[in-house]
Amino acid sequence: MSRSELSDALFTDLYQLTMAQAYWQNDVIGDATFDLYFRNFPPNRSYYVFAGLEDILNYLEDFSFSDRDLTALESLEIFDPGFVEFLSMLRFTGRVRAMPEGTLLFAEEPVLEVSGPIIECQFAETFIVNQIGLQTMLATKSARIVHAAQGRMLVDFAARRTHGTDSAMKLVRASYMVGFAGTSNVQAAATYGIQAHGTMAHSFVTAFPTELESFRAYGESFPNSSTFLVDTYDTESGVRNAVNVANEMKSRGQMLRAVRLDSGDMLELSTIARGLLDEAGLEDVMVLASGGLDEYSIDELVKAGAPIGGFGIGTRLGSSEDAPSTEFVYKLVSFEGAPVVKLSSKKANLPGAKQVWRESVEGGLMRRDVIALEHEPSPSPTAAPLLRNAMRSGKALAPHPDLGEMRERFQSQFACLPYRYKELEAAPRFDVTTSDALRELTDNTQQQARERTSS
Amino acid sequence: MSRSELSDALFTDLYQLTMAQAYWQNDVIGDATFDLYFRNFPPNRSYYVFAGLEDILNYLEDFSFSDRDLTALESLEIFDPGFVEFLSMLRFTGRVRAMPEGTLLFAEEPVLEVSGPIIECQFAETFIVNQIGLQTMLATKSARIVHAAQGRMLVDFAARRTHGTDSAMKLVRASYMVGFAGTSNVQAAATYGIQAHGTMAHSFVTAFPTELESFRAYGESFPNSSTFLVDTYDTESGVRNAVNVANEMKSRGQMLRAVRLDSGDMLELSTIARGLLDEAGLEDVMVLASGGLDEYSIDELVKAGAPIGGFGIGTRLGSSEDAPSTEFVYKLVSFEGAPVVKLSSKKANLPGAKQVWRESVEGGLMRRDVIALEHEPSPSPTAAPLLRNAMRSGKALAPHPDLGEMRERFQSQFACLPYRYKELEAAPRFDVTTSDALRELTDNTQQQARERTSS
Numbered sequence: 061m062s063r064s065e066l067s068d069a070l071f072t073d074l075y076q077l078t079m080a081q082a083y084w085q086n087d088v089i090g091d092a093t094f095d096l097y098f099r100n101f102p103p104n105r106s107y108y109v110f111a112g113l114e115d116i117l118n119y120l121e122d123f124s125f126s127d128r129d130l131t132a133l134e135s136l137e138i139f140d141p142g143f144v145e146f147l148s149m150l151r152f153t154g155r156v157r158a159m160p161e162g163t164l165l166f167a168e169e170p171v172l173e174v175s176g177p178i179i180e181c182q183f184a185e186t187f188i189v190n191q192i193g194l195q196t197m198l199a200t201k202s203a204r205i206v207h208a209a210q211g212r213m214l215v216d217f218a219a220r221r222t223h224g225t226d227s228a229m230k231l232v233r234a235s236y237m238v239g240f241a242g243t244s245n246v247q248a249a250a251t252y253g254i255q256a257h258g259t260m261a262h263s264f265v266t267a268f269p270t271e272l273e274s275f276r277a278y279g280e281s282f283p284n285s286s287t288f289l290v291d292t293y294d295t296e297s298g299v300r301n302a303v304n305v306a307n308e309m310k311s312r313g314q315m316l317r318a319v320r321l322d323s324g325d326m327l328e329l330s331t332i333a334r335g336l337l338d339e340a341g342l343e344d345v346m347v348l349a350s351g352g353l354d355e356y357s358i359d360e361l362v363k364a365g366a367p368i369g370g371f372g373i374g375t376r377l378g379s380s381e382d383a384p385s386t387e388f389v390y391k392l393v394s395f396e397g398a399p400v401v402k403l404s405s406k407k408a409n410l411p412g413a414k415q416v417w418r419e420s421v422e423g424g425l426m427r428r429d430v431i432a433l434e435h436e437p438s439p440s441p442t443a444a445p446l447l448r449n450a451m452r453s454g455k456a457l458a459p460h461p462d463l464g465e466m467r468e469r470f471q472s473q474f475a476c477l478p479y480r481y482k483e484l485e486a487a488p489r490f491d492v493t494t495s496d497a498l499r500e501l502t503d504n505t506q507q508q509a510r511e512r513t514s515s
Numbered sequence: 516m517s518r519s520e521l522s523d524a525l526f527t528d529l530y531q532l533t534m535a536q537a538y539w540q541n542d543v544i545g546d547a548t549f550d551l552y553f554r555n556f557p558p559n560r561s562y563y564v565f566a567g568l569e570d571i572l573n574y575l576e577d578f579s580f581s582d583r584d585l586t587a588l589e590s591l592e593i594f595d596p597g598f599v600e601f602l603s604m605l606r607f608t609g610r611v612r613a614m615p616e617g618t619l620l621f622a623e624e625p626v627l628e629v630s631g632p633i634i635e636c637q638f639a640e641t642f643i644v645n646q647i648g649l650q651t652m653l654a655t656k657s658a659r660i661v662h663a664a665q666g667r668m669l670v671d672f673a674a675r676r677t678h679g680t681d682s683a684m685k686l687v688r689a690s691y692m693v694g695f696a697g698t699s700n701v702q703a704a705a706t707y708g709i710q711a712h713g714t715m716a717h718s719f720v721t722a723f724p725t726e727l728e729s730f731r732a733y734g735e736s737f738p739n740s741s742t743f744l745v746d747t748y749d750t751e752s753g754v755r756n757a758v759n760v761a762n763e764m765k766s767r768g769q770m771l772r773a774v775r776l777d778s779g780d781m782l783e784l785s786t787i788a789r790g791l792l793d794e795a796g797l798e799d800v801m802v803l804a805s806g807g808l809d810e811y812s813i814d815e816l817v818k819a820g821a822p823i824g825g826f827g828i829g830t831r832l833g834s835s836e837d838a839p840s841t842e843f844v845y846k847l848v849s850f851e852g853a854p855v856v857k858l859s860s861k862k863a864n865l866p867g868a869k870q871v872w873r874e875s876v877e878g879g880l881m882r883r884d885v886i887a888l889e890h891e892p893s894p895s896p897t898a899a900p901l902l903r904n905a906m907r908s909g910k911a912l913a914p915h916p917d918l919g920e921m922r923e924r925f926q927s928q929f930a931c932l933p934y935r936y937k938e939l940e941a942a943p944r945f946d947v948t949t950s951d952a953l954r955e956l957t958d959n960t961q962q963q964a965r966e967r968t969s970s
Contacts, residue, residue, distance in 0.1 A: 066702050071683070073674055073699040074713030082715075082736035088722055132705035138740055178722060185716075186700075189675035190683065197678075219528055220644035221840055223652075224681030228526070228645065244528040245641075247521050250587035258529030260537075261640075262857045263847035267543055267633060270967060281537035285593055293858045293964060375840050384839035385676055385830050392718035402717045403748045509748060512725060 067126045068119055070133075072186040077133065080179045081143045090396035091154075092178035093413050094185070095170040096192060097391075102383035106487035107477065108165040109203045109470060111234045112195030113158050114460045116172065117451055119187055120152040123180075152180050156451035159416070160461065162237055162470035163446060164477060165196070166492045169416045169431060170393075173447065176454075178395065185390040193386040194227060199234035201355075201380040203474065205373060206239040207482050208359040213370030215257045216243040217350055218378030231378060237466045238474075244372070252463060259287035259320050259348070259372070271298060275305040283314035287348060290319045290333070299333045303340045310342075318346035318370070326357075327366045334367035346370055354381065355484055399505045410498060411505045417443040426476050428491035433498050522581045523574055525588075527641040532588065535634045536598045545851035546609075547633035548868050549640070550625040551647060552846075557838035561942035562932065563620040564658045564925060566689045567650030568613050569915045571627065572906055574642055575607040578635075607635050611906035614871070615916065617692055617925035618901060619932060620651070621947045624871045624886060625848075628902065631909075633850065640845045648841040649682060654689035656810075656835040658929065660828060661694040662937050663814040668825030670712045671698040672805055673833030686833060692921045693929075699827070707918060714742035714775050714803070714827070726753060730760040738769035742803060745774045745788070754788045758795045765797075773801035773825070781812075782821045789822035801825055809836065810939055854960045865953060866960045872898040881931050883946035888953050 083089065098108075125133075125147050133139055133147070154176020165171050172192065174181045205214060216235050222228040232248035242255035249256035260278055268274035275288045288305070290298030299319060306316035319337070321329050330347050337345050349361070350372035358371055375381065391409045392400050399411030413434040419427045420442045429446075430439045438445070449457055474482075481487050494502070538544060553563075580588075580602050588594055588602070609631020620626050627647065629636045660669060671690050677683040687703035697710035704711035715733055723729035730743050743760070745753030754774055761771035774792070776784050785802050792800050804816070805827035813826055830836065846864045847855050854866030868889040874882045875897045884901075885894045893900070904912055929937075936942050949957070 066705060068680075070702040070705065071674070071680055072701055073672070074701050074704075074711045075699065075715055075719075076713075077701065078713045078733075078737060079715055079719045082719070082733045083722070085736050086732040088732070092718075092722070094718070132701070135705075136711060138737060140736075182716075182718065186675050190677065190680065193676065194679050217528070219526070220641050221648065222645065223678030223834075223839075224649050224685060225523075225526055225645065226679030226681040230679060244530065246527055246529050246532065246587070247525040249529075250521060250525065250590075256529045256591060258533045260530055260534055261637075263547075263549070263637065263855075264530075264534045264537070266847055266855045266857055266964075267538070267547070267850050277541040277543070278533075278537045281540050281595075282533060282593060293967075375842070379678075379840040381839060384678075384836060385834040387830070392721055395722050400718075400721045402721050509721075512748075 065128050066132065067124070067129050068187065069123055069125045069183070070129045072183060076183050076185060078138070079182060081139055083179050084143050084146055085140065089177055089179065091176060092181050092392055093173060093175040093394040094181050094390050095393045095409070095414070096172040096188060096388055097170045098167060098387045098389065100387060101167055102385075104485050105200065105383055106481050106483070107200070107490065108196050108386075109199035109238055110159050110163045110165045110171050110196055111161050111199040111237060112192040112230070113161045113172070113450065115191050115195070116188055117156065117456045117460070120156065120184060120451060121454065121456060123150075123152045123184070125150065150180065151454060152176065152184065153454040154180055155449070157447045158450045159446045160448065160466070160469060162466040162473070164473050166429060166490050168410070168492055169429060170414050170447065173413060175413070189388050189390050193388045195230050195234050196388075197380050197383070197386050198227070198231045199238055201377055201383070202235035202240060203238040203470070204355040204484060205358060205377060208355040208362060208484065209371060210362050212362070212368065214240045215370065215372045216240055216245065216377065217372040217374040219243075219245040219248075221375040221378035223379065228378070233463065235377070236463055238470050239467065254463075259318075260289045262289065262292045265289060265292040272301045272304065275301055276308070279305050279309050279314070279316065283309065283312070284317070286316055287318040287320050288316065289322060291321055291323050295321060295324055295329050296332055299336045303336055303342060306342050306345055307340060316342070316345050318348040320348045320350060320372070322351040326361055326368065327364050330366045330368045348372060350374065352376065359484055399501055401502065401505045401509055403506065403509055408506065410494065410502055412498070412501055414447070414498065416446040418446055419443045420476065424476050425478050426490070428493060430493055430495055431498060432495035433501065436495055436497055439495065520583050521587065522579070522584050523642065524578055524580045524638070525584045527638060531638050531640060533593070534637060536594055538634050539598055539601055540595065544632055544634065546631060547636050547847055548628060548630040548849040549636050549845050550848045550864070550869070551627040551643060551843055552623055552625045553842045553844065554622060555842060556622055557840070559940055560655065560838055561936050561938070562655070562945065563651050563841075564654035564693055565614050565618045565620045565626050565651055566616050566654035566692060567647040567685070568616045568627070568905065570646050570650070571643055572611065572911045572915070575611065575639060575906060576909065576911060578605075578607045578639070580605065605635065606909060607631065607639065608909040609635055609906075610904070612902045613905045614901045615903065615921070615924060617921040617928070619928050621884060621945050623865070623947055624884060625869050625902065628868060630868070644843050644845050648843045650685050650689050651843075652835050652838070652841050653682070653686045654693055656832055656838070657690035657695060658693040658925070659810040659939060660813060660832060663810040663817065663939065664826060665817050667817070667823065668801075669695045670825065670827045671695055671700065671832065672827040672829040674698075674700040674703075676830040676833035678834065683833070688918065690832070691918055693925050694922065714773075715744045717744065717747045720744060720747040727756045727759065730756055731763070734760050734764050734769070734771065738764065738767070739772070741771055742773040742775050743771065744777060746776055746778050750776060750779055750784050751787055754791045758791055758797060761797050761800055762795060771797070771800050773803045775803045775805060775827070777806040781816055781823065782819050785821045785823045803827060805829065807831065814939060854956055856957065856960045856964055858961065858964050863961065865949065865957055867953070867956055869902070869953065871901040873901055874898045875931065879931050880933050881945070883948060885948055885950055886953060887950035888956065891950055891952055894950065
């Protein structure tokens with residue numbers, strides 16, 4: 061069976077389905093609320109950028125098992141025929157509250173809350189955790205690179221280095237959301253309406269008798285959008301060849317866009333390249349750097365004053381190399397109107413439906429976040445609520461915001477995050493506290509759970 | 516535009532298309548050969564397990580641009596209409612040689628070789644590097660876990676932790692290829708015909724008034740395939756509740772399959788759980804461990820004699836946490852019959868079409884690999900060639916082997932890899948050498964390239 065014959069509803073852990081059958085057989089069908097949050101940042105992460113909500117809302121709206129899905133489930137021979145019949149009619153009919161995409165997010169904060177009949181909410185866990193984890197991880201990695209680049213142009217070159225095609229697509233969306241200029245990934249550029257960028261590969265240069273001829277051929281094909289790769293044989297002579305062809309193009313009224321460095325000492329080579337270009341009156345030709353870059357190396361180059369106008373980022377972005385996973389969990393926090401916790405060591409959760417309030421100081425800088433119960437009043441006059449209604453009765457409440465709007469949200473929020481929290485390493489922990497009422501409910505619910513176990 | 520409206524042909528870097536236009540306009544249309552290989556292992560990797568060939572052969576057989584793809588390309592306004600017309604008819608008509616999936620692979624060895632008209636071969640780079648990199652990385656991570664588990668049952672629990680859905684699917688295939696028993700991912704299990712495994716979540720336990728009632732409800736629903744999660748409140752009392760329900764099931768002629776530990780000190784808790792189960796005459800009920808496991812922690816538990824029958828592995832497997840990327844490159848090694856190299860620092864390649872020979876000692880243990888030119892004779896009587904013809908004139912030469920066959924190939928090869936190369940950390944480097952003829956060709960081609968640059 062090919063994956064495309066099965067629906068996304070089947071992208072789930074088997075236990076979601078076995079638990080559902082046990083719920084169904086035991087008439088456990090009350091309303092539940094689940095929180096999505098994470099407990100700890102990985103090393104060198106001091107904020108997350110929330111991303112992935114649009115896919116979750118689409119997934120929930122479209123949720124239904126196809127005939128193929130049901131046949132696959134029957135063939136496992138563990139499900140009651142009546143339960144399979146029940147599954148055939150199952151849709152998501154519940155409520156979703158969430159932070160908007162592009163919002164800065166910290167540990168312990170519920171970022172997405174799903175409420176409705178317990179079976180409907182439970183099913184969605186696998187897809188939700190997968191996609192929010194992935195997209196938030198990639199948006200965060202990208203945001204760190206944007207911060208390090210201090211305004212220099214950034215292009216995603218990671219299509220070949222992401223973990224598969226789904227991740228490649230989501231990276232393009234997430235990186236654009238936080239400020240990247242574009243991507244080399246043509247499919248993603250077309251899907252999301254983002255600028256596609258391209259240069260040339262070493263194989264192109266070596267397929268011509270000389271480097272000079274390869275540049276000429278490319279420049280003729282793309283008279284105003286060429287970037288020449290100059291390190292195939294020797295970077296300095298590569299730049300000289302690029303200068304020659306750029307001058308030929310200039311005399312025809314055309315313009316070379318950039319030269320690309322892909323290996324060697326980037327500070328030294330970019331300085332040489334910039335010097336040769338300027339000397340030839342080619343001040344508008346950009347020096348673009350690529351090859352093993354990430355926020356740490358970009359930060360060094362920028363701070364050292366390397367005359368690099370743009371960076372193409374591949375492997376370390378595509379795999380979120382220094383922090384390749386998140387720890388998002390999706391936990392039952394209330395059932396049939398009563399708050400719920402589990403007690404296992406170090407994994408206790410905050411019970412009940414909640415709101416996250418963001419407090420600011422005068423001038424707008426972020427001061428701290430307060431996690432409170434859903435209907436508590438605002439903790440202070442400067443506090444703004446972060447969780448918004450996104451879906452009711454299984455229908456999204458508004459059209460999805462476009463990527464440009466998310467990009468602006470991220471930029472305005474990031475401007476309000478005090479600088480020390482943006483440090484690439486060893487940033488302090490942003491202050492997140494819980495309200496008195498939530499603390500009290502947590503203590504009481506834990507106490508009740510303890511009594512229940514020991515009874 | 517939704518991604519599903521675009522074909523996989525468009526999953527490519529823009530430069531593949533711009534280079535193609537420049538080739539096409541300059542009549543650079545000769546036959547080329549590209550090698551896929553990697554230069555360096557990441558830390559703590561001493562072998563790779565090759566995976567992903569089936570997807571590449573399907574991709575190349577199906578390669579063609581759809582009308583939607585072409586419309587998307589036209590809207591970029593950089594392509595010649597004649598070139599877009601050329602693209603509409605483009606198919607892959609070339610040759611592929613490759614190692615079979617499940618083969619052990621080392622640095623510098625060509626694992627896949629694509630030959631044909633240069634434009635057709637160049638296009639495929641992005642998809643090939645993405646998929647072989649991903650699938651080989653996941654098969655390798657899985658193989659290390661299989662090695663550490665020393666025969667204990669392994670189940671993939673990573674569907675929520677992989678980088679997206681594509682990676683989740685490929686992980687199930689790759690982990691099964693190297694010896695995993697199954698997966699929690701229902702969609703992948705159905706797609707690949709692999710056993711689906713399921714337990715229960717903490718939310719299930721907390722949705723019932725007591726843990727005991729939750730176990731009873733689940734046991735009634737799945738009388739012979741239940742695994743009870745015992746750490747929601749307190750692990751020891753959780754095991755006692757599981758023992759009670761298991762005895763009730765036993766009296767009905769049913770059997771509890773396992774108890775699952777998901778937090779705490781696994782050595783201590785598994786010993787307690789095993790003791791309580793054995794004491795109750797439930798020797799056949801397995802202790803299953805999960806929660807943050809990888810090859811390093813499994814190795815410790817196994818060496819300490821923890822009475823754990825199986826492991827469920829999530830995050831660190833799904834993200835290949837300690838080595839989340841590979842460095843596969845796809846390099847032009849010959850064009851129009853002549854060998855090709857590039858010279859940029861530390862990135863020189865081996866020119867020409869090749870063969871990789873694997874030499875063994877008596878008894879079958881692997882001794883060393885020799886990278887040679889394609890048509891050289893075998894370097895020794897024990898040597899076997901690894902690269903096989905997989906596709907000719909754009910058509911696969913044989914039906915894809917099934918996963919079971921790949922699994923056997925991996926197991927028999929892995930048995931022949933001397934133990935020291937399987938060490939999880941600081942394993943020595945397996946001996947890979949190049950033939951005299953290949954070394955000579957490399958030197959000569961580099962010399963010619965140097966002369967060409969300096970001219």
